Amino acid sequence: MEQLINDLKVQIKEALHLEELQLEDFDENTPLFGEDGIGLDSIDILEIVVLLEKEYGIRMSNPKEGKAIFHSVRTIAEYVQKVKSE
């Protein structure tokens, strides 16, 4: 799980060009969206959907259904692990 979380942090930082965000400051529990969090938006969700398909072979057809999945890096990791174990 910890390895998956770290991989996701690196992949998200790169895919979303979060150049100013240092990996050591990137907390897996911080909300990704909204002003209290990293401040990502709906287009970033779509980029993460692409990332999950490219890196983990997970295909999501309706990202709106899984809004809770994209809450934080941890929730994404839990989702990836759940799908992979099914």
Next chain:
Amino acid sequence: MNSVSITGFGIICAIGNDAAAVLSSLQEQRTGIAPMRYLDSIHKGKLPVGEVKLSNEEMKGMLGLDENAIVSRTVLMGAIAIRQALNLNDQTTKRPNDSIKGKRIVVISGTTVGGMDITERYFQQMQEGDALLPLIEKHAPGSSTREMACLAGLKDAEVCTVSTACSSAVNAIILGSEMLRNDEADIVIAGGTEALSRFHLNGFGSLMLLDGECCRPFDKTRAGLNLGEGAAFVVLQKNSSSSSGEAGRGLYIRGYANRCDAFHQTASSENGEGAYLAMSEALQMAGLKPQDIQYINAHGTGTPNNDSSESAAIRRVFREHIPPVSSTKGFTGHATSASGAIETVICILALQHNFLPVNLGWKEQDEACITPFKNSKLINSWMSLAPRRDCSRGTKFKISGSEKEFKISNILCNSFGFGGNDSALVISQEPSDFAQNMPVEVEVLADERISDVEQLSDYREFISPGEARRMTRLMKAAIITSLKALRHAGIESPDAIITATAYGMLETSEKFLIDMLENGEETLSPTLFMQSTHNTLSSAIAIRTNCHGYNITYSQGKDSLDWALRDARRLIASGKAKTVLVGCHDEATPTFQSLFSRMGKPIPPALTSRSIVLTHNPHNS
């Protein structure tokens, strides 16, 4: 009396290859959305699309072209529609007749993908060998408009290309009307053309805006749009007549407006601000009240966001006077840049034949949406409310005996695009008088340039790291020169933003294209596609300066800046804008530069950006 009169039109789209076929499909409620047949894509058999039911070879035959000629589908459809509009139905008739000889003719086309269907097919061959190298010159939207004009026997006509994504064609019609109004042309042929390409099909796919079923505009279960294609053009002429009786017969462009939502690159604001402003201003220009409109042809793409935002805007403008509304995209699919012209011609047919096109696919009411017009039998129940709705102005609905006659005289046609480029047209059976603008002196308040990538190093003064993460060099340059020019002019937000670009967002377009060609049509980046349209810069500047005013992008090769400056002068002369921000921004990627170098042509510079602030100079006029 001066008015803009519609004297011809042509159309080719999913529901017919000419106006007669389109009319019967609309009246018989036959959709043109079907399994993919002509586009070569992995989505064949999966995604329904609104294709024109002709192969490129068949269209070349209709135009008398060699079947081996490499001509963009965008150009083929556009040339067919223009020839229909000019009544050049026989392929052996190469030129319009003598009646237009010596007249100032302008062809204005709205397109975004331009020759992308050619580029995506031959991009690799262009890099590998020299034989197909010149095809790169067909890529830019401006070149496709030039080619269409030539195929319609109008090689001496002035040509202009407007590129505001999905509202391009309506903005082309608005520009044509303004040129007539300013006596810059005698005959304008304005509209739009857009062929399906894998590039934008997959782009819309990456944004998850495509529905795998037939689209259901305004329906509660709507899940996206079906991409379509086609072309439509109208012939516009100034109608100068002293007797209003004579001018009363015919069809007119009576009002129009172009506004910007200035909210998001691909999403519309919840209350539909840009759409609200465009509709309100178009009605105002037409001298009409909400209750004078008998039908709204909505933009209604079928995406959850567009339809609720547009509904909010319609409710704000029309309140208790909402007339029948329908989206005809359930017939045609969303023909993106051409959609505004296709729908203008549909409105013309509705006016000529006094019928209301239905909203195909609608079943279930969504509280966030208006109830669209879906059944022509229901017009009577709607009509029974009409006298009450319209008690103060009861002349619009003729009621004779027990038979109620619904008379359509004025139609509002909405057309919205990425970047919040929202426009609206009022098409009417009655003309409205307009005054000709007087020429004015224009003063340059500021002029800022960037011609080197090095000059971007101090971008942090204008752009936060959060904003910068998605910005290409061209976007940064455009924002910096715009903000510097506005600061120098002492203006926070201009009244209008006009952008000129010959090639547009080459860096993002090329990345998206290469990714698609090398890695296939899936897992493509929505961020890249969102920033591939030519109007990306203009709308980003509008969002940054919170400018809801006029917003347009010209893409006509080296003439782009000239068209932009002419438009600025027109806006200032008409009093529609006091301050106008005009930008001219272009970039060239290394690949693009090498193609030009191999052709022995001048190599376009890697980056150029210039922003000018113009205003009215009261002292010299």
